[in-house]
Amino acid sequence: MSTTTEPPSEVLIPPLPNDIGLNILARIPRHRHPILSAVSKPVRSILSSPEFFAARSLLNCSQNIAYLSIVSSFHYHGYWFEVYRIPRPIAHADRNSLLRFARVSPLPVFLYSVTAVVGHKIYVLGGFTDLSRTSSAVWVLDCRSRTWERGPSMRAPRSVSSAAVVGGEIYAIGVHGDELWIEVLDTVTERWEAVTSPVEGKYALVKMSRIDEMGGRIRVRVGLKAFWLDPTNRTWEVAGDVDMLDLCYSGQCVVDGTSFWCDHVGRISYAEIGNRNESRRLLESVTEGNKPKDLYWPSLVVLEGRLVMVWGQRIDGSASSTAGGVKMRVWCAEVEVVSKNGELSGGVLWSEKVLLLPEEMEEMSHNNKFFFHCACLSVSL
Amino acid sequence: MSSSSTTTTTTRLLMLKASDGVTFEVEEAVATKLGAINNMVEEEGSEDLICLPNVNGKFLGMVLEWCKKHANNNTNSDKGNDEVNKWWDKEFVMDLDQNTLYHLLMAADYLSGTELVDLLTEKVASMIRGKKVEEIRETFKIKSDFLPGQEEEIRKKNSWAFE
Numbered sequence: 066m067s068t069t070t071e072p073p074s075e076v077l078i079p080p081l082p083n084d085i086g087l088n089i090l091a092r093i094p095r096h097r098h099p100i101l102s103a104v105s106k107p108v109r110s111i112l113s114s115p116e117f118f119a120a121r122s123l124l125n126c127s128q129n130i131a132y133l134s135i136v137s138s139f140h141y142h143g144y145w146f147e148v149y150r151i152p153r154p155i156a157h158a159d160r161n162s163l164l165r166f167a168r169v170s171p172l173p174v175f176l177y178s179v180t181a182v183v184g185h186k187i188y189v190l191g192g193f194t195d196l197s198r199t200s201s202a203v204w205v206l207d208c209r210s211r212t213w214e215r216g217p218s219m220r221a222p223r224s225v226s227s228a229a230v231v232g233g234e235i236y237a238i239g240v241h242g243d244e245l246w247i248e249v250l251d252t253v254t255e256r257w258e259a260v261t262s263p264v265e266g267k268y269a270l271v272k273m274s275r276i277d278e279m280g281g282r283i284r285v286r287v288g289l290k291a292f293w294l295d296p297t298n299r300t301w302e303v304a305g306d307v308d309m310l311d312l313c314y315s316g317q318c319v320v321d322g323t324s325f326w327c328d329h330v331g332r333i334s335y336a337e338i339g340n341r342n343e344s345r346r347l348l349e350s351v352t353e354g355n356k357p358k359d360l361y362w363p364s365l366v367v368l369e370g371r372l373v374m375v376w377g378q379r380i381d382g383s384a385s386s387t388a389g390g391v392k393m394r395v396w397c398a399e400v401e402v403v404s405k406n407g408e409l410s411g412g413v414l415w416s417e418k419v420l421l422l423p424e425e426m427e428e429m430s431h432n433n434k435f436f437f438h439c440a441c442l443s444v445s446l
Numbered sequence: 447m448s449s450s451s452t453t454t455t456t457t458r459l460l461m462l463k464a465s466d467g468v469t470f471e472v473e474e475a476v477a478t479k480l481g482a483i484n485n486m487v488e489e490e491g492s493e494d495l496i497c498l499p500n501v502n503g504k505f506l507g508m509v510l511e512w513c514k515k516h517a518n519n520n521t522n523s524d525k526g527n528d529e530v531n532k533w534w535d536k537e538f539v540m541d542l543d544q545n546t547l548y549h550l551l552m553a554a555d556y557l558s559g560t561e562l563v564d565l566l567t568e569k570v571a572s573m574i575r576g577k578k579v580e581e582i583r584e585t586f587k588i589k590s591d592f593l594p595g596q597e598e599e600i601r602k603k604n605s606w607a608f609e
Contacts, residue, residue, distance in 0.1 A: 093571055093575060099608070100582070101574075103579045106591045165607070
């Protein structure tokens, strides 16, 4: 408060006042932010500030940013990327000229960990640190600054099978021995608390459990049973039985009221959401001629409303490779879905290798537990 | 929110005086599209001359021109008006040079013309999108204040964005 003139180094866009500068910069889409960050220090520091994101939200300029996580049995780390779909000139429409991957620093890997989004943060809960040990660790990605921090650990190292978010609270469900456990994290107070399980003692189908948020309530499915949890008083109510398919297709993607799911050889099936009588149907044509080849553990994700299949390709080390280890290549294929007379058919718009993951280990490949998994989350920024 | 100015159907005129002494006689419905003037009218009544010491006549005139167009287009509430406004806004900002754009933006901001500020900041933002780092610095006269090596580090870390 001692000087009357602002030091010039603090000005975002001279000679405009900074509130106007902020108003202008908040309108720039996020994939251009790295370029802005190289313009000057004041611009760079505003880009990760709370007032910048508040301005974006106020101006209706917030974007849903896709985060892709990739884990494989060849890596000590979980790889994370922000993915942008940037339309390119028509001339390159048949190639992957669209996807851009912004690397987020990798995370000490947790196979089978579970993720949840609260505000601008992604929580990664538990999982395996190697193929035998489970972890109680929680990692939190602050998507604004793309940095990881340690979150409050779960009450015990246990494997988590799924998580759901209601009112800033993360409910995690998992199995320990043959028993179901549920606990809840208040992301404000950063405290975990146990929730009484709706099923007592041991239950054969306990491993097939999942938790979902539905209209502000929590729905827990354990085997063929379903329960509602009221988050306000943490009481249970029986919701009736669920059909088996509901559980089998838990890795589904939803686009325009239709759920899509892909199997281990990349066949995509679909079903209308909420139509329990309808069985899943195969998406024709993707299953036939133009299916991408060499699929290993394909996952289906939704990127900006479009179906994208992601899979890993194992590249065994050549003589020129330093360690003779195994490299992992990531491929993507964009699937176009067309509706005709109530039937959907699909076509692969393009399929291409998009990433080469760093070479990390070879030991794990000995036990033949080849594993590749990718998941996509959406965060409003 | 107050519920004033619906009492009379006759158009009231306000006198606005810019920093360089230029005066504008405008309809109240037009001038009150500017939040600052709306506040003054509600607080003091609209009989007096309103002095605006932070805006000169040239830019006040342009701001009022914009207000007039939008006030006119909004009177008959037709769905097509949105399109008309959009088209007119596009024309309005199309050929503005940077200096005029900045002065207009500061005037609109001072007068709390939120919609006009939105239009003009969007125009400046469109001049940033699609430009390279050097082009942004050159267009907006921004000096790099990075230490040697810092900028290279940022570029290297985000190489995907600098293709």
